[in-house]
Amino acid sequence: MGTVQMKNMMEDLRLTGMLKSFERLKSEATKESWTADELLDRLLQEECEFRDEQAKERRVKNSKLEKLPRLEDFDFTVKRSITKATIKELYSLKWLEQGRAVLLVGPTGIGKSFIAEALGHHACLRKKSVLFMSASDLLEHQQMARAAGMYLKWRAKMARPDILIIDDFGLRKLMAQEAHDFVDLLKVRTGEKSTIFTTQVPLENWPELIEDPIIADTVIDRLKHTSVKLGLDGDTYRAVQGAALDKPRN
Numbered sequence: 001m002g003t004v005q006m007k008n009m010m011e012d013l014r015l016t017g018m019l020k021s022f023e024r025l026k027s028e029a030t031k032e033s034w035t036a037d038e039l040l041d042r043l044l045q046e047e048c049e050f051r052d053e054q055a056k057e058r059r060v061k062n063s064k065l066e067k068l069p070r071l072e073d074f075d076f077t078v079k080r081s082i083t084k085a086t087i088k089e090l091y092s093l094k095w096l097e098q099g100r101a102v103l104l105v106g107p108t109g110i111g112k113s114f115i116a117e118a119l120g121h122h123a124c125l126r127k128k129s130v131l132f133m134s135a136s137d138l139l140e141h142q143q144m145a146r147a148a149g150m151y152l153k154w155r156a157k158m159a160r161p162d163i164l165i166i167d168d169f170g171l172r173k174l175m176a177q178e179a180h181d182f183v184d185l186l187k188v189r190t191g192e193k194s195t196i197f198t199t200q201v202p203l204e205n206w207p208e209l210i211e212d213p214i215i216a217d218t219v220i221d222r223l224k225h226t227s228v229k230l231g232l233d234g235d236t237y238r239a240v241q242g243a244a245l246d247k248p249r250n
Helices: 003-012 016-032 036-062 084-091 112-125 135-147 151-159 176-188 203-208 213-224 237-246
Strands: 102-105 130-134 163-169 194-199 228-231
Touching: 003 016, 016 036, 036 112, 036 130, 084 112, 084 228, 102 112, 112 130, 112 163, 112 194, 130 135, 135 151, 135 163, 135 176, 151 176, 176 213, 203 213
Parallel strands: 102 194, 102 228, 130 163, 163 194
Antiparallel strands: none
């Protein structure tokens, strides 16, 4: 079989990684006197690496992450109540293996969303599926799905990602139906799934956010005993940025 035929077959079979590297590896094989097995091994490696990279790009795109920060870039020069050891522990993703929720609690500008998105980005690179949504978008989509008679389909979609990031939870109170659907979502995400919350409201104050007290107790009980809770305080990053901008230039 000739080179052209082999390349056409690779294209037909969608072996894009092989096809892209074929001429280069064929040339190397000739120079280095590779065996047929060695050439095939390298071609298969190229195809696997290409598919892994494509899958990673799809996971990142589907995650809807607004930014792609890295935990390595977290600014420890700003005085905040989070240590490198804590960041390292989060980076291990043990909480995801255990199916535990993560609560990032603190004032605005303290770095909650940065940490949540960095964890999501890191998980994407570790072959985990992630979905990032603001709490307001989550509730709006939830209402729209229920109004359209598509709630169960929507809930199944929300249950699918390994990590669901709900940003800025608690900006408004949840009405009875919203709260019911919210706790329903938490229930279907039990097991090997994790939900990350960023919020300004400590868990013990969540009854103020949920109209139905019984559902409020259910939500709190579900998160109180098993979730990873990280309270952040100290200087807000935005305040530090503002102070830097206000400094006179020489």
